[in-house]
Amino acid sequence: DMDELVARVKRAKEQKEVVSIAFEGNIVDVWERFDKENIFVDFGSDQTSLHNPWAGGYYPAGLSFEESNQMMAEQPELFKEKVRDSLRRQAAAINKHTARGTYFFDYGNAFLLEASRAGADVMAENGIDFKYPSYVQDIMGPLFFDFGFGPFRWVCTSGNPDDLDITDKIASDVMEELMQQAPEDIRSQMADNINWIKGARANKLVVGSQARILYADASGRIKIAAEFNKAIKEGRISAPVVLGRDHHDVSGTDSPFRETSNIYDGSKFTADMAIQNVIGDSFRGATWVSIHNGGGVGWGEVINGGFGMLLDGSDDADRRLKSMLFWDVNNGITRRSWARNKGAMTAIQRAMEENPDLKITLPNLADDDLVNRYF
Ligand SMILES: NC(=O)c1ccc[n+]([C@@H]2O[C@H](COP(=O)([O-])OP(=O)(O)OC[C@H]3O[C@@H](n4cnc5c(N)ncnc54)[C@H](O)[C@@H]3O)[C@@H](O)[C@H]2O)c1
Known part of the structure; x- marks a missing residue:
């Protein structure tokens, strides 16, 4: 009424x-x-x-x-x-x-x-x-996606809630450790996610598969995945874990009305990133990749690239996860940095410091007043 x-x-x-x-x-x-x-x-x-x-x-x-x-x-x-x-x-x-x-x-x-x-x-x-x-332009883009934070996911193939508890504990320990050296611009994002993962079990969010989503950046995702793989190898987790992520993320989705709506250099209307992500992910060791369309905003308005990666405790899984997750996240940060998004420019410089093999061209920032004076 x-x-x-x-x-x-x-x-x-x-x-x-x-x-x-x-x-x-x-x-x-x-x-x-x-x-x-x-x-x-x-x-x-x-x-x-x-x-x-x-x-x-x-x-x-x-x-x-x-x-x-x-x-x-x-x-x-x-x-x-x-x-x-x-x-x-x-x-x-x-x-x-x-x-x-x-x-x-x-x-x-x-x-x-x-x-x-x-x-x-x-x-x-x-x-x-x-x-x-859109909420990506004002909130999610500048606070999360530009820094590489996105919905990293995992599923315990055993279907055993005890395994999920162990993964939650590993993820929160890793995030707490990373938080100690985290630069000021990402500390609050990390604090939020530590709070989330610590309360996840009590909030009873599992409805089927023993699965979890946690917002983490490239370093966080790699470190958490490597620790899961180690725990599988040592038998602390009883069966393989499958990694994935949502399409609503830093990379992998070209969606001018949503995920890429805070990219203002004109490239948001192209579908390059989703394709580059799945190709790079497949070469770097994804167990499967998918390229699809429609996610959230409707058919024909978006291209999505996704992956799945099986962690079975092997040395090969350790090698693959490091190579693939690094690409999967930094590909999107690179694109955001080329579009001169502030958070992405600092995040990609940090990624290059952590991995000297990574070479990304940084954008040159023009003084708009100076440019405008001549036109
Ligand atoms: N931003 C995000 O992260 C995010 C996440 C999930 C979904 N979405 C998008 O949000 C939308 C809703 O998702 P959902 O899963 O809740 O969908 P849904 O279809 O389950 O729910 C939509 C509801 O809106 C009601 N509705 C339709 N027209 C209405 C009207 N004029 N007045 C009042 N109610 C009306 C429908 O009856 C339905 O109950 C979708 O377009 C989805 O793609 C966004």
């Missing part, structure tokens, strides 16, 4: 309550009503499945769930019009909120992309960019 929602939200705001409220209904109606009621929204985003706008990812305002389902099957062209109308309405309501100071960001669900295609008022003045940032 919308009236009940409005009253409850107003009460929570007045009493400065920290509370989560679920409302079953259409998000467009919520944005519009909150505007009418002068309810100030501090942060806003959209999490409908707009990577799939015409087949149930987005339910237009003004139609019930059942009406939408019927129309998308029987009158698909009319349904598309309803989605576009709804997106224009939604963007107009969001714009009213942001005019009052709401911070709105794209969640990586293709909201701004689809809204722009529907002709909604979401474009920046230059007609190329969106008027709102």
Whole structure:
């Protein structure tokens, strides 16, 4: 009930309550009503499945769930019009909120992309960019991806939770050790991830495979993987461990509306990095690689390169993991550094100091004022 929602939200705001409220209904109606009621929204985003706008990812305002389902099957062209109308309405309501100071960001669900295609008022003045940032542009890119931090994953093939506990302990010990020498610009990222991995078991996040995700940079991923391999060799972990990572990472994904949206040298519309990653990973010892498309933002909008690597406790696995993980992460940092992303420029210089065989051209920074004076 919308009236009940409005009253409850107003009460929570007045009493400065920290509370989560679920409302079953259409998000467009919520944005519009909150505007009418002068309810100030501090942060806003959209999490409908707009990577799939015409087949149930987005339910237009003004139609019930059942009406939408019927129309998308029987009158698909009319349904598309309803989605576009709804997106224009939604963007107009969001714009009213942001005019009052709401911070709105794209969640990586293709909201701004689809809204722009529907002709909604979401474009920046230059007609190329969106008027709102994606969370990668403002948060994940500069804080994590540019430094090489991304969702490193592992699965214990034994399916035994005791093995997972050992891997958690190894990962947190490695991160704590690395934290001691970590430079200031990545200390808070490391502290967050140590906190996460220490609490992972208590939070009961495993629903099937005994698997974990941990944000780590190149050195962290290599050191953790090498320690896993050693523990398998010594029998402390009872069976092989498979490594992987999400596509939502430093490298491996070319996605101008998400993962590579904070690359501003024009190259975000190319698909080179995903291809280079899988080719490099395959030569350097990945057990399998995959090149695919669609991840998160929709078919045709992104190219993803992924890998799997089996650690079986052998010396060969130790050699392969060091070679492949080094490439897998630093390939993306290199590209980000060529685009003159500050964090990536320092991260790649650090990687070259740690490994003198790595030679990456650093960008020359021009003085924009000087350049502008001549044009
Ligand atoms: N940023 C990230 O890291 C990240 C991670 C996962 C998913 N995503 C993207 O986020 C989107 C959502 O992912 P998900 O897994 O939650 O999808 P989902 O399909 O499980 O959930 C989307 C929900 O939105 C509801 N919905 C659709 N239109 C609506 C409307 N107008 N009003 C209210 N509710 C509406 C749907 O009924 C559904 O319950 C996807 O596009 C996905 O690709 C982003």
